[in-house]
Amino acid sequence: MSILRSGLTTRILLPAVVLLLAGCQTEPTASQSARTQMAQRIAAEQPGDYYIGRRYFKPDFKFWGYVRKPGQPWSTAQLVMLNEKEKLAPDRAALKFGSDNNYQYKLTGYFSGDKVYEPASNRLYPEFVVKSFDVISTNPPPIFKSQFSGRADAAQTRYVIEKPDPEF
16 A cells, blocks of 8 residues: 555656746846847847947046947957047037946947056056947946946945956
């Protein structure tokens, strides 16, 4: 009788356990989904003679933002000083400094090969000579860890210079 009972128990419990475990599949987190979507978007970018720029405004700093080649991850982007001798940055042209923070642009221009001193950070950054800006998005997917954590408290991060998440 105990063999019969254990067989019956196995036939009842085994499907229940399988169903329980199947229900335990983890759903991707918001950051995992964002990373996957970002990777797909970057992979879909057309190669060409242009750059992708992400405005990164900090009131006390003079750098413009991050610039990368199309098809390359954000982890390869360089924080740049913008040379506006041919074209003013959109926020400067509108006299609304920093109003385009976190906007994503298609840029035409080139790296001059020069480094420019930025006094607030006491660092040298590559100079990017911009010829044109085309807005790609005013609300692009996050590329900084603070954008995922929700800890972007301006008072605490005012002097922090973030780099794009290495997974982007």
